[in-house]
Amino acid sequence: MASLIGSYSLSFGLLFSVFIIFFSVRNLRDNEILDKKIISFTIIQFFFVVISFFGLIISFINSDFSNETVFNHSHTTKPLFYKISGTWGNHEGSLLLWLLVLTLFISIFLLKSNQQPKRYRVFTLLFQQVIIIGFFIFLIKTSSPFNYIFPKPNEGLGLNPILQDPALAIHPPILYLGYVGSSIIFSSALAAMVTSYVSKEWAKHIKKWVLASWVFLTLGILLGSIWAYYELGWGGFWFWDPVENVSLMPWFALTTLLHCILVLEKKKILTSWAMILSIATFALSMSGTFLVRSGILNSVHTFANDPERGLFILIFLFTLIFLSIFIFIFFHSEKEKLENNFFWLSKETSILVNNWFMMYFLSVVLIGTIYPIFLEVITANKISVGPPFYNKLILPFLIPFLIAMAIGPNLNWVKSDFKDKFYMTIFLVISFLLSALIIKQFDINFLINTILVTSAFFLFFSTSREFFVKRFRNLSQNIAHFGFSLLILSILFNNIFSNEVITNLKIGETFKTEKLTINFENIEQEDEKNFKAIIGKFNVQNLDGSSDILNPELRIYNQPNIITSEADIKTNLLTDKFMTMNYVQNQEYFNIRYQVKPFMIWIWISVILISLGGFLSFFKKKYEI
Amino acid sequence: MKFINIFLIVAIILNFNFLKADEIKTENKIAKNLRCLICQGQSVHDSDSEFAISLKIVIKNKIQEGLSEEQIYNFLKMKYGEWILYDPVFNRNTYFLWLLPILIFLAGGAIIIKRFYYKK
Numbered sequence: 177m178a179s180l181i182g183s184y185s186l187s188f189g190l191l192f193s194v195f196i197i198f199f200s201v202r203n204l205r206d207n208e209i210l211d212k213k214i215i216s217f218t219i220i221q222f223f224f225v226v227i228s229f230f231g232l233i234i235s236f237i238n239s240d241f242s243n244e245t246v247f248n249h250s251h252t253t254k255p256l257f258y259k260i261s262g263t264w265g266n267h268e269g270s271l272l273l274w275l276l277v278l279t280l281f282i283s284i285f286l287l288k289s290n291q292q293p294k295r296y297r298v299f300t301l302l303f304q305q306v307i308i309i310g311f312f313i314f315l316i317k318t319s320s321p322f323n324y325i326f327p328k329p330n331e332g333l334g335l336n337p338i339l340q341d342p343a344l345a346i347h348p349p350i351l352y353l354g355y356v357g358s359s360i361i362f363s364s365a366l367a368a369m370v371t372s373y374v375s376k377e378w379a380k381h382i383k384k385w386v387l388a389s390w391v392f393l394t395l396g397i398l399l400g401s402i403w404a405y406y407e408l409g410w411g412g413f414w415f416w417d418p419v420e421n422v423s424l425m426p427w428f429a430l431t432t433l434l435h436c437i438l439v440l441e442k443k444k445i446l447t448s449w450a451m452i453l454s455i456a457t458f459a460l461s462m463s464g465t466f467l468v469r470s471g472i473l474n475s476v477h478t479f480a481n482d483p484e485r486g487l488f489i490l491i492f493l494f495t496l497i498f499l500s501i502f503i504f505i506f507f508h509s510e511k512e513k514l515e516n517n518f519f520w521l522s523k524e525t526s527i528l529v530n531n532w533f534m535m536y537f538l539s540v541v542l543i544g545t546i547y548p549i550f551l552e553v554i555t556a557n558k559i560s561v562g563p564p565f566y567n568k569l570i571l572p573f574l575i576p577f578l579i580a581m582a583i584g585p586n587l588n589w590v591k592s593d594f595k596d597k598f599y600m601t602i603f604l605v606i607s608f609l610l611s612a613l614i615i616k617q618f619d620i621n622f623l624i625n626t627i628l629v630t631s632a633f634f635l636f637f638s639t640s641r642e643f644f645v646k647r648f649r650n651l652s653q654n655i656a657h658f659g660f661s662l663l664i665l666s667i668l669f670n671n672i673f674s675n676e677v678i679t680n681l682k683i684g685e686t687f688k689t690e691k692l693t694i695n696f697e698n699i700e701q702e703d704e705k706n707f708k709a710i711i712g713k714f715n716v717q718n719l720d721g722s723s724d725i726l727n728p729e730l731r732i733y734n735q736p737n738i739i740t741s742e743a744d745i746k747t748n749l750l751t752d753k754f755m756t757m758n759y760v761q762n763q764e765y766f767n768i769r770y771q772v773k774p775f776m777i778w779i780w781i782s783v784i785l786i787s788l789g790g791f792l793s794f795f796k797k798k799y800e801i
Numbered sequence: 802m803k804f805i806n807i808f809l810i811v812a813i814i815l816n817f818n819f820l821k822a823d824e825i826k827t828e829n830k831i832a833k834n835l836r837c838l839i840c841q842g843q844s845v846h847d848s849d850s851e852f853a854i855s856l857k858i859v860i861k862n863k864i865q866e867g868l869s870e871e872q873i874y875n876f877l878k879m880k881y882g883e884w885i886l887y888d889p890v891f892n893r894n895t896y897f898l899w900l901l902p903i904l905i906f907l908a909g910g911a912i913i914i915k916r917f918y919y920k921k
Contacts, residue, residue: 249884281806371876410843410846410848412847415842415844416841417842504806528913531915532841535909536905539901539902543897543898543902551894551895551898555894557883557894558883558884559895560885560887562834564834564887565888565889565898567888569899569902760849760851761851779807
């Protein structure tokens, strides 16, 4: 029943697109003010999608297996929370979520933009409708969440256990808020070009959307990363996996746009660049969806693949890109010569430098991700592009980037001198000594590690100082930049000083190294609702006499029948102790992996600080300095 | 004399431990740079699949045979193809992969510099 209602309300939602377009076009011709009807219709369309979404959630809660999506991804013994999160833990449901956010955002946009010119608002709505209609058709045609199965099966196939996790339950919605937020930026940029509204006012207006999308995208990536850290059981938080890269690319584009908008808000320069970035951000979000959904990428995250769907998104994506190129060429004109005067050493230049490096990082990730696909199609050679590639191309460039980031925010607009030369030199010297002291161990990597850590410390000190110098002026930017320096420092220390032990142990056995002793004391078995847990008890004794009890777990899920291993992590401010226990077929022993990872929690904290910076900036009345 | 003997033995043992530690380090480093072919986007080091376990043993043996890191990569490349290497080799197929980002970086720099010269 719920499925039936959901299915019908989807069709009604699509019908309303027709009304909206009809009235919008009429409104564009006839009236001076925005027709109230259009706003009502947009909100009604949103409500139809909400009903449809709730229809799917209710089908999941009731375990209505006559619905194909529910049958494929749910099971009666699954806890209620994961029944609900299962709604978007699959291809069809996650697309419905996309659509939900699309319609929600355009409603908010219309309600919140009454200070803006009418034509601009209507055109934004029209472009957004093009996207919305595309998603409606995609959903209804190729991936309906409401397909009917007859006869009704008694039991569902279950959700992949590694997706049954609180962080992953909220990861897709948050990430989608970021992705879909970029659709508003896209539509509004096209509308601004068509109505010649690319201006400081536009920048001021769209900045809120850029910030909101950026904060959500940052948090979404963070959640995914935290999930990968404790759930995938190999103790890393970023693997340069194609699907991770795909979320990182819009993030780079959005970060660039965020900085570019700051300039545009001040004076009317870099307009073409801002337009290109607005278009690129959305195109990257869309192609992310395309690459993940089409199953082209070899990745842990690919949970749906169907070439027909991939083809649809590809055609849709190209339509949107051609549309935007067309509008950019024929409607956009650069009338910015008048204000185009700033000098070498100025805030403008430093933002350009930011944009330059961001684009470089983006291009490394983009090329690294899609190059293997093209190479395979053209030459049938399969190559892998993994962490070593990204490290080699990104790490050296991080050094000038961090230094520029420390200097840039202190510069004035238009023309500036190096300020605080004294402090900056001192900071640089201290940073270098500190890094050399910390790294101390001389080996091949000594030089690059020291220089990297030095530049990160340099940024760390100079942003810390700004808290005292500038106090509450520009607090948001300062927090974000400080967070970034902390992030780089934590990642570097984490990489350089991580330690691990991998061994096979039977119950009762002990493993010794110079630094620690691992004692496998015993195992216990527990029965949960949808899995059986085998919990190991390990006693790890450190060199300094302290000891930790760690309880990694093996979970044998009933539906689908999969064994997963759950890491046990002891976190404190300085290090994480991370242990997993893996089942080895036909053996009495277990494979034990024990890792000591310094500053792990600071990686999460610093990303939260970065988002907090964006969040604070959202409430700031006006941009200053 | 006895003294020297003991000293020598201690030195050898210490050295041996060093070698052993280095071996494990290289082993892990190599395993981290290899794709586990039967897994979904996992390195050999991170995986506990049978393939990964047997490959780790192969790496260990090869190191003990005295092969260098480079030689081991080449051996595995011959056996499993380039797909196994996470660090793509620089050759005809990958010129663009390695150089395009650098070219983009240079082009970006050129555009920024041009802005300033164009004005004057």
